[in-house]
Amino acid sequence: MTDEAFAQAARAYGDTIYRVAYHALNNSHDAEDVMQTVLLRLYESKKDFESEEHMKHWILRVAVNESRKALRAFWRRTDLPLEEWQERAALEEDPAKAEVLEAVMALEPKYRMAVYLYYYEGLSVAETAAAMRANPSTVQTWLLRARARLRKELSEEKKEGSVHVRFEIIP
Numbered sequence: 001m002t003d004e005a006f007a008q009a010a011r012a013y014g015d016t017i018y019r020v021a022y023h024a025l026n027n028s029h030d031a032e033d034v035m036q037t038v039l040l041r042l043y044e045s046k047k048d049f050e051s052e053e054h055m056k057h058w059i060l061r062v063a064v065n066e067s068r069k070a071l072r073a074f075w076r077r078t079d080l081p082l083e084e085w086q087e088r089a090a091l092e093e094d095p096a097k098a099e100v101l102e103a104v105m106a107l108e109p110k111y112r113m114a115v116y117l118y119y120y121e122g123l124s125v126a127e128t129a130a131a132m133r134a135n136p137s138t139v140q141t142w143l144l145r146a147r148a149r150l151r152k153e154l155s156e157e158k159k160e161g162s163v164h165v166r167f168e169i170i171p
Contacts, residue, residue: 006043009055014039016056016121017063023116024067024109034066041066060121060131064113071109103153104146111146114139 001009014035021034041062049055104115110132117128118139125143129136 001043001045009042009059010039013056013059017059019120020060020063020113020116021067021070023105023120024064024113025070026105030070034063034070037066038063057127057130060117060123061133064117064131065133067113068109099154100150103150106153107146107149111142111149114142115146115150118143 017035017038018031021031021038022028025031025034038059042059047058049058104112107115113132114128117123117131118125123131125136125139129139132139134142
């Protein structure tokens with residue numbers, strides 16, 4: 001990979017890598033570390049990509065794998081990353097979107113990642129499954145369970161007097 005091709009790929013996919021890692025890890029510092037690791041692996045890769053789409057899928061798969069590796073690491077920081085995120089979400093202009101995103105971020109990592117890749121990155125079930133190295137039927141089950149949990153969580157919040165939210169996961 002040439003330096004120019006790498007620079008173009010880093011500009012095109014850097015934010016996506018960060019968002020994937022952040023949704024998996026709930027910590028901006030860890031997400032930055034994963035982003036750097038993925039970009040380093042891309043730079044050092046001797047792989048010839050067939051197309052831009054092939055490179056994107058490779059990058060997403062590496063980002064998911066590196067995020068999983070970071071979750072298993074013994075040094076994993078747990079210094080209130082969700083609260084840090086919640087403060088930023090509260091500042092968003094659209095409270096309904098902030099509420100949905102907060103509920104998504106509270107899901108278990110496998111559900112959160114499946115929802116993020118499917119709804120926010122626009123991948124198909126098959127593409128999400130490939131990125132997460134899971135069966136498509138497993139991803140469909142995770143999405144089904146995640147939607148049920150989100151629906152329950154958001155309807156409970158609505159009953160407690162929070163902002164009325166129409167259940168939609170659209171960025």
